Amino acid sequence: MNTLKELYAYRQMIFSLVKKELRGRYKGSVLGFMWTFINPLLQLMVYAVVFSFLLGSNVPKYYLHLFVALVPWLFFSSSLTGGSVSIIASKDMVKKIYFPREIMPIAYVTSAFVNMLLCFLVIFAVMLIGGTVPPEGEVFHFTALLYLPLIMVIEYLLALGGALLTSGLTVYFRDLEHILGILTMAWMYLTPILYAPSLVEAKMVEHGMGHLTWLYWLNPMTPITVAYRDILYYGQIPHISTLLNAALLGIGILILGYLSFRKLQKGFAEEL
Structure with a gap:
């Protein structure tokens, strides 16, 4: 609670760093902020061409099947890699003035989250x-969209936990x-971004490893990706087990990242 109170007291600093990160992301480029939309679209085109035409994927409307999973993945991977250097990139501030060190990875992950939105x-x-692809005999349930903010928050917590862990270790x-x-x-x-999880489960069963399929769901991004696809591709409310699995893994990694960061930050000044 003390950490939350302290972060709230420094909220203006977080807002300023988020705005700075968003403005500087494509600073100096000709297209500027338009790269926010161009980057995922170009990646979508490459993957769609390779898997739909060259490798012959038989997934209906594969471009949408891919896109609803690719954008959240780009946010997560960016938070993990970019967030890892958030402390090092601000080493002058860290060494000279006091502020909660958690602010740096929080600001980076938040700016990446805004970019995803x-x-x-x-x-x-x-x-x-293009429309969605609900299962045969069913229609798109707009109530499924009510679950979208929930899975976004869960992914944000997961990404923040990962950024806290990697920024401290780096x-x-x-x-x-x-x-x-x-x-x-x-x-x-x-x-399961380029494919459906059922493909992996079928392969594991085929090779006599069906009893180990639960290991695949320990990947924290698996239930999150499945939930996004349920909502935006199939137009269905995600299974409660999917949401529960995503929430437990997301919160667990956030706690791990926070505890690790609190322990590692004691030596930041000396290491930087």
């Missing part, structure tokens, strides 16, 4: 133009910044 405008536009182990780039690339293929 803007990208969702493109998702909604794609949904309106101060002591600078190579982690580069390792995370490779780690997130591998993590993406272990998450």
